[in-house]
Each structure stands twice: as structure tokens, then as C-alpha cells.
Amino acid sequence: MTLVAGIDSSTQSCKVVVRDLASGALVREGRAAHPEGTEVHPDAWWAALLSALTAAGGLDDVAAISIAGQQHGMVVLDADARVIRPALLWNDTRSAQAARDLIDEFGAADLASRTGSVPVASFTATKLRWLRDAEPDAAARVAAVALPHDWLTWRLRGYGPADESELGPVLEELVTDRSDASGTSYWNPRAGTYDRDILVAALGHDAVLPRVLGPAEPAGTTIAHTATAAATTAATGRPAAAAESTDVAGTTTTVTIPAGIVVGPGAGDNAGAALGLGATEGDVIVSIGTSGTVFAVTGAPSSDATGTVAGFADASGAFLPLVATLNAARILDSTAALLGIDHDTLGTLALAAEPGSHGLVLQPYFEGERTPNLPDATATLFGMTMASTTRENLARASIEGLLCGLADGLDAVRAVGVEPRRILLIGGAALNPAVQQIAAQVFDVAVTVPEPGEYVANGAALQAAWTLTGTRPSWPVSLVASPAADHRPIIREQYAARAAAAPTAPTPAALTPIASPA
Template identity: 30%
Template sequence: MKYVIGVDLGTSAVKILLMNQNGEVCQEVSKSYPLIQEKSGYSEQNPEEWVEKTIEGLAELVKNFAGNVEDIEGMSFSGQMHGLVLLDDEHQVLRNAILWNDTRTTKQCRDIEEQVGIDTLLKITKNPALEGFTLPKLLWVKENEPTIYEKATVFLLPKDYLRYRLTGLIHSEYSDAAGTLLLDVGEKKWSKEICELLNIDLDLCPPLIASHEQTGAITNEVAMNTGLNESVKVFAGGADNACGAIGSGILFEGKTLCSIGTSGVVLSYEERSDQDFKGKVHYFNHGEEAGFYTMGVTLSAGYSLSWFKETFAADVDFDSLLKDLNEVPIGANGLLFTPYLAGERSPHADSTIRASFIGMDAAHERKDFVRAVLEGITFSLHESIEIFRDNGKKIETVVSIGGGAKNKHWLQMQADIFNVEIVRLASEQGPGMGAAMLAAYGSGWFTSLQACADTFVQVVETYHPNPDNVATYEKLFPIYQDVYSKTKDLNEQLSEFRR
């Protein structure tokens, strides 16, 4: 039996999966590392922590592996998007990595819009200038840390830096590069035009390859420190959302992913490079070589439910909190919730908007609020699905993963609100699974990623929309949408009173 390793470099931990040719998870190792938050809005990490914890995790995996280590053939990566790692001419790290959830770059976003132009930016990169992306971070360093910027010879995204440290070779790949605001998404090349408009040296951008392409093998030092064989082939990998799509079988038109974690993502496969969503949803290169994907983000999806539990029901577990969900009718007896606890991303890129309960009265019980929270989260994700549909995309099947796939009533709610078939998977390993699949495909186990998915990704349950429920939600959804416009000005006025 042969094996591959999927390394998922997350924001709080690195998760390492060992998978065999049957698509079975044989081992799972996780190693955490801290965030560095020196000021409000700042979010950084020491890239050396990623390397140390990954080496530790790989060594633990090998130590507990009962087979022949020479049968571990390949390794690939998934990683947190948008982070900035700057290297000097000796490829030494110049400063801590600035992460995706760092919000210090509002000024730089406005500078990009002014100097590049919103229309030009959307035409080339398919995405608006948001604080999370890499380019605003690069401009922030250029403006605020000019000595560091002048020493920089290349920038890397987090998982690309980790891969460099394991192989000694510098590359990036299209799915992660698409989240920088420097990639021409349709042409799959760094944008010379944007670099020139912002006076950025094009040579700062690393060489680009496809997600399944080999980027060398592990170094002798890594082999010695982990116990892996030096022949382990290393493949480029992909952005976390692209790998999550691969690991969920979102590999052809009509397939969509709904992932509800702390934030929520609706991601749909796209075979065209010329769609124009006017920046309302994200549009990135897929880890599947010929594909793209559209993506809407709800910033406080699962977080809305965990916030409600910790604030109003700290003494119960989630199963108990949701046990009466189906006793409450659609619309939660006239109660609506908008999940804007930390602002919103899609379709409202608004850092000031905040959450609302609308329609409360004395007859409402805790179970009504719980249903309203779940409906509000699902409505927010549905806004992105409706944008997809309004632009001609077909949504035939939605694969639901994360917290939203752990309750049968919530799964049925998704089927009814999205008005589409919802499926749940047998094994839900997300981005780590996608990284392992890229290694399996790159190692020649399968002729395509889809052939790999046929073995690795198995559906165990399907939920079909109930026509009566669909009709009721279609009446409720426009009311939900109206809450944003009606509360936007109020929240802007209230912002000065927030701590």
C-alpha cells in the first residue's frame, strides 16, 4: 500500500493527514502555534513557527507509522490565503508574516482603487481591494517599513514559504496567487500592469506553477529531522478554499460547496474565466488546473451560533441547544437574525454593519432565537448563491461540510433555503484532504483529480428541498435582505459608541 501526506497550514495550527490509496485517513496530527497581535487590527505570525511545528508533526507521524516509510510517496499543501512573507536576497525572513485577518491596510486599499482604478482592478484580478488581500499588505510595508521593503527580493504566501523550507525551492501556484490582487486571474500570470501602476517590482512575485505540479523533493535535513525518505515528492498544493473544494469533490460545473465554520463559505466551480460578478463575490483560480471558482463569505457564520450559545446558553452543549429546532416553524415565529457580528464580506463588504434581531416579542423562547440564528446564517450564504444564479451559474448539488453538516434539521434548512439538493460526506477532512488528493494525483495514482475524488470523496446522505418550505422561505428571504439597508445608517451612527 502506498501513502501520501496532506499538510494544511491553518491560522491556529498545522494539520497533517496520512492517507492511503483507498482514500482512508491512516493518521492525523495537529500542532498549534500562536497569533501575534501587537495592536488592534494587527494579526501576525512568526513563519519559523510553521516550519518547526510541521517538522514536529511529520516526525510524530513517521514515529507512529507501522508500515514501510519508503511507501510514503508524496506530500502537498493547503494553506491560509493572503498572508505576506517577505524574504531578502539570501531568502531569510525579513519580518513576521502579516495574515489574512489583519485589517491595518484600509488606506492602502483606497490607494489601490485610486491608482489602479476599481474597474481595472476587477477586470484583471476579479476581486475588489479588501484589507485581507496580500497587495495592500505589501504596500503597507513599503510605506511604513521602507528599509524592510527595500531589502525584499521576493514575497511568498504562507504555505509556499513552508514548502520552500522543506524543499529549498521557491514557487507559488495559481489558486493562492489569485488571492494577492497581483494575479491576472484569467491569463494566469502576474499582472505587469498593476505592478507598474503601483511602482512594484514584478520580480518580487515568485515563479508560478499548477497545484498538482512537483516542486522538488524534501531536503536531506528535512528527511533526517522527520524520518521521511528523501525520495518523498513534493507538490505545489493550493489555497485552503481551493483545497477544500478538491477535498469535497467540487471539480465540475454545477457542484457547489457550503462550508460553515467560524466563518461561512459558499464556493462554486466555474469553468469560465470571463465571468463578471462586479466584485460582489470572490473569483479565484481553482486547484483543478482548468477551473476557477466563485466564492461568497459570511464572516460570522458558525461564530454567530457559538456566540449565542456562550452568551445565552453557556450551560448546555450544542446538541441540547439545537434539539428543539424542528419544533419551531419557519420564520421563528416572526423573528429574524442578521449574522453581522463582525461586519460582513459578501455581498456587503462592510466593516461597520452589525448584527440584528428583528421582530422580538415576549412570546419568543430560546428555541425561537436558535432557529432565527440558523436561518440568518443560511440566508446570508444564500445571498451569494443568488448572485451566482443571477449571473447564469447553475447550482445542481451543494456539498455541506463543517458545523452546518452536523445537524439533520440544519441540513434540511439549507436544502429548503438554497432550493437545491444537499449532500453530506462520509469523511470530512476539508483542505487537508484536498492537499493529499493533489499529492495522490501528482504521484500518478489517478489520471485526474476527478478520478481521485471518485475514490476519496463518498456521499453518505442526501437532503431534498421541500416545495412548501421553499415557498415559505422565498417570502421570508426578501425581508431578511431588507434588514441590511434599513440598519446600515443606524450602525454607522452607533460605531462611535463601540469599545
């Protein structure tokens, strides 16, 4: 049996799956937590990756490996390959003004044409601009910029600071892939090249950027070495003093990396999920995780000058128009906590209410929002009357608000040419029967729910197999639910009416601090 490994280094944790190359069957797996927050030192990801590899039984019998990861995170390295400061993650909105500054300088239409997207606070270029303005001394030291999966792939291959790695600080050995590069706002998916003018405008000077690999193009092969990560503080992920007891890894973690493992190019998390699901044209993936995403595999690149749709590349050689929301599963977490119940009970209450929640509408911008681009927005509950304000209606309104935001995303990807045939609903919340049933009422396209799985890690494993053999595998994906179509237009009509009346309602052409979809 030939084994391949896939890694998902997400916002919350690192997951490792080891699969049989021929069948895709899961052989073993491991997991380790990441620190919370929107600013995390990359050392915490490295410690978690090594811990997860250990939990998954190591790599001694693995022939190929690939890493998918959270997109956009800003990893800045100095000339000695040391991390200059903790990485700003995709969900850190402090760079919202930087995004507006870049739009003012280049113009939204020009940026969309050059990079496929209009930058928002999530994207790497805006975080570099924030660094230039807020921490100019740190920005001046930047010799290379990488994304989370780029940096982890580089470390796994044996590179890093001289005193921490076998191969040393060779910045030119950093690599990435099309999907993750397309989320930086300084790479052109149509041309397949970096836009150095935008990088310089963001950071203030040029820097080493990872070489962009094609689908299934190997990053290289591992050398025999011992990978080590010191304990890191749970709060920040920074290396901890030996005497400290609050750490992620607990103690120093050491993993023996054998020679000769083929290392795949890696991918952004959404592109990894698309690979893992075997998505093809006509499939729209709606993911309900920490963030919400709506994306589809298409044969042609797209651009959207309003900034609503990001014209990303995918991990297969095609393209991945994507809409993302900051608020997704945590909407249900917050509502369930407010009601003092668990998610199952929340679903039961929601199904006891009528579609439309008797006029109660939740606009769920609990932590600002990316789509529409309202980084300083807050959540609002509309339509509260003596009749509508019940536990049942509030439970249902939270699910309807979550899904209406994602349905707006479906409309946006349709507007750039996607013709949806079915929706693949994934993420932990997708397993809730109430979410499934209400999704079939909110969306006007057939909804299917694949079996639970680590689809980002699975996609990375599939990519590892593809890189090893030169042939893309076709691993089976089972469905666990296909709720009957039951479209109820009232749900979205109410949501749209409230959004239009709200003082922070988006104006697509404006892209201003309070009114800019992205």
C-alpha cells in the first residue's frame, strides 16, 4: 500500500490525514490546536504541525505530502529568514484603511483587472500596507513575504533560520501555488505573474516572493532531517521560556523527516476543499466554518470591480471565483449561547418557527463583515415585536441570517458567469438538520450535503498523490443528505429589505469605509 499525507493548517488547528493512494481510504490522522486570535506567530503553526504529524503516526511510510492552509496570512521574514513579527491572519481587520488607500491609489477596476480582486482587509497586500504605515521599522526589515502554507512547506523541506534548520535561510526556495498566490492582491491569475508595482506600493519596497508552482508540480523532496519546534505560548504562539507552563505543544516537539518524500505545491484552504470534494463546473461549494465561503470551479478567470467576488485561481489549473463572509458558524454559536442551549436544540427550536421567523431578521455582522465590506459593522436584529420575539423565531432568524448572507454570495458568483447545478454544503454547521432544511428554503438550487470529512486536508492528500504519480486521482465522496427543494422567497425578501434600509447598507460602486462590498 502506498500512502500519501495531506495537511490542513487552518485558523483554529492543524489536521493531518494519511490516505491510501489507490482508494483514498483514510489510514490514520492527527490534530493539534492553534492559538486563538487574529495575530499568531508562525512558530505556533510549526509546533502544531509537528504535533499533528506525531499524532498521525509520523511520515516513515509516507511517499508524498502536501500542505493546504488558511489564505492571506502575512508571514514576513528578514534576511536571515527569521519571522519579524506575528502573522496577521485573514480575519484581522486592522488593515481596512490600508485596503481603501490601495483602492484610492490604483482604482478598483484596475486592481480587479490586474489581480482578479479588489483588496479588502483580509488580503495580504493590505496587511503589508498596514505594516508599512504602522510599523515602518519592521517593514523596512522585510526581505521575503510568504503565506502560511508557503512557510510551512519551506520549513518541512528543511529550510529556515540557520540555527533551526538543516538547509538554512534560502529565501529563494520559498514556493507557493496559484490558488494561494491569487489571494495576495499582488499576483495576476490571468497572466500567472506577480504584480511588483502593487507589492511595492503595499510594502514600500520589493521583496522575495515564493515561486508559483503549477498544479501537481513538486516543491521538491524531503531530505533526512529532524524537525524541532519549541514550546510556544498559548496566547501568541511566540517561543516560550523553558520555565513557562502555558504552552501549545507542552514540551519541545521533534519529528524525524525521512528523505525522499515528494512534497506537493500546496493550496489555499478553499482550493484544497474543492480538490477534496472532486468539484467540477456546475458545483458551487458553500462552506460554513469560522468564515463562510461560496466558491465554484470555472474554466475561465473572472474579475469583479465591485470587489464582491474574488477572482482566485484554483489548485487544478482552473479558476475559483469566491465570496467570503467573516461571520458564519459563530453566528449560531453566539445565538445558542445567548439562549443557553446547544446547537441541536437551536436547530429544534428553529424548525418550530415558520419560514421568515414571523418577520424577525438577523443581520449577523457580529465582527464586522468582509462581504459586504463593513469592517466596523455590528449585528442588528430587526422586526422585534411582541409576537416575533420568541426563542423559536430567534433561533430560526440566526440560521436564516447566516444562509441569506451566503445566498447573496451565490448571486454574486452567478453575476460573474457561474451557472450553478448543485450546492455542496460543507462545514460543521451543515450537519445540523435545521441548517439543511432551511438551506433548501433559502437557496433556489439543489442542496446536497457530503459526508463529514476534512476536505481541505483530503484535497492536500489528493494533490500529494497527483504530484507523486502525475495523474489526478478520483476518490469517492459520499452524500449524507439531499434535502427536498422547498424554496421560500419570503426569507431572502425580508433580509434584503432590512439590508436596504440599514444605515450601513452597501453601495457597490462606492467602496468607501462604510459602504463597500468586497
